[in-house]
Amino acid sequence: MHILLIADGRSAITRGWIRMLGGMQVRVSLVSTFPCDPPEGIELLGVLPAGFAALAGGQVPITGQPEVVGRVNWKRALLNASRPMLRALRAYLAPLTLAKYRRRLADICAQAQPDLAHALRIPFEGMLTTDLPTSIPLAVSIWGNDLTLHARSSFLMAAQTRRTLRRADGLLADAARDTRLAAEWGLRDSSPRLVLPGNGGLDFDLIQASWAERQSHSPFDLPDGRPLVVNPRGFRPGSVHQDTFFKSIPLVLESVPDAFFVCTAMRGQPQAENWVNKLGLENHVLLLPYLPQSDLWRLFSRSQVYLSLSSHDGTPNTFLEAAACGCFPVAGDIESLREWISDGENGLLVNPLDAQAAANAVVRAIGDSQLRKQARERNQVLLAQRADICMVRQQYSEFISQLK
Numbered sequence: 001m002h003i004l005l006i007a008d009g010r011s012a013i014t015r016g017w018i019r020m021l022g023g024m025q026v027r028v029s030l031v032s033t034f035p036c037d038p039p040e041g042i043e044l045l046g047v048l049p050a051g052f053a054a055l056a057g058g059q060v061p062i063t064g065q066p067e068v069v070g071r072v073n074w075k076r077a078l079l080n081a082s083r084p085m086l087r088a089l090r091a092y093l094a095p096l097t098l099a100k101y102r103r104r105l106a107d108i109c110a111q112a113q114p115d116l117a118h119a120l121r122i123p124f125e126g127m128l129t130t131d132l133p134t135s136i137p138l139a140v141s142i143w144g145n146d147l148t149l150h151a152r153s154s155f156l157m158a159a160q161t162r163r164t165l166r167r168a169d170g171l172l173a174d175a176a177r178d179t180r181l182a183a184e185w186g187l188r189d190s191s192p193r194l195v196l197p198g199n200g201g202l203d204f205d206l207i208q209a210s211w212a213e214r215q216s217h218s219p220f221d222l223p224d225g226r227p228l229v230v231n232p233r234g235f236r237p238g239s240v241h242q243d244t245f246f247k248s249i250p251l252v253l254e255s256v257p258d259a260f261f262v263c264t265a266m267r268g269q270p271q272a273e274n275w276v277n278k279l280g281l282e283n284h285v286l287l288l289p290y291l292p293q294s295d296l297w298r299l300f301s302r303s304q305v306y307l308s309l310s311s312h313d314g315t316p317n318t319f320l321e322a323a324a325c326g327c328f329p330v331a332g333d334i335e336s337l338r339e340w341i342s343d344g345e346n347g348l349l350v351n352p353l354d355a356q357a358a359a360n361a362v363v364r365a366i367g368d369s370q371l372r373k374q375a376r377e378r379n380q381v382l383l384a385q386r387a388d389i390c391m392v393r394q395q396y397s398e399f400i401s402q403l404k
Helices: 012-022 074-112 122-131 155-167 176-184 204-211 242-255 270-279 293-302 317-324 355-367 369-386 389-401
Strands: 002-007 027-032 045-047 116-119 138-142 170-173 193-195 228-231 260-263 285-287 305-308 328-332 348-350
Touching: 002 012, 002 074, 002 122, 012 027, 012 317, 012 389, 027 074, 045 074, 074 122, 074 155, 116 122, 122 138, 122 155, 138 155, 170 176, 170 389, 176 193, 193 389, 204 293, 204 317, 228 242, 228 293, 242 270, 242 355, 270 285, 293 317, 305 317, 305 355, 317 328, 317 369, 328 355, 328 369, 348 355, 355 369
Parallel strands: 002 027, 002 116, 027 045, 116 138, 138 170, 170 193, 228 260, 228 305, 260 285, 305 328, 328 348
Antiparallel strands: none
16 A cells, blocks of 8 residues: 655654554555655655745754754744744645645646545644545544644635545544544534554663763753753744743742753744743753754753643644653643543643742652652553553554545
């Protein structure tokens, strides 16, 4: 079988899917909505920068390469400063540009002759696929904010979301909530649905191999003997509430004065730097650039607490990876995360807009080693049952067999 992925080729999520598919002995081609180097394991690479791709979120370097620690990317800093305004414009302008990219995708499909197309999110990868011949089965993945945030950002985005779901022959989501919402947005009753981790599953052997290098190789200096709290979410306007996060830090320090906060994908971000300076947090916060996945796993394995204050999310891949590394999760109390976290048992759920609640949860997690141990043990069992890459591979294989 030949599978054509339509995705952000720079993303660790996309590369996770390619890794998972590699174990299925299928051919894989990729149409990337961002310029990227060809990922290992693909047969053909096409690039369609649809939807003003450069104006999207700030998790992955614009160039497609990891940024150098200690170097400020001024191009990215300028873009990040203006991103809220550009994101609002994008919701109205980007849907108007899709027609030409749909024609180019059709040309790529004519060349690649895939047996199946799979768009890894709705905006704008899934939206590109709506004119593909019905002879090519289409699977569409939903990201956590595709329906709760992006689909509602303009009437044009709503229309394109409905069009995408009406075309989909099958739906993959990382939260059961989104399979329900998809039906409300136009997914056909006959279309199969499957809930799977959005990154294609966790390769526990690969994650554990990265831990062995954590002492011998680290691209950043972390203080010894201080409780570490990691926030790997970067800036996602309208979804992740980093203002709440920074406001919570002084409240944590009142009880745990030696706590140290590590924030990835935030170096060079004016918002983050302003919060650090305004609140006098220079000795308690380390702003890092985007990290390669292996470095992120090493960071998780050294941290006590993972903190993600989001109100629009599915199941964040960083949550799954942090939990796999033994990090205690503190997260926004939203429906999708309640599918994974039982509050007070394998993590803590808080109002993502309440800085005091977030601080109280972090202080509790740092101070209760027994709670962290219990959560680590329960999460290891849960992840093995629901997120192991071998299990995902088997379920995905059964899912796409229904789309032929």
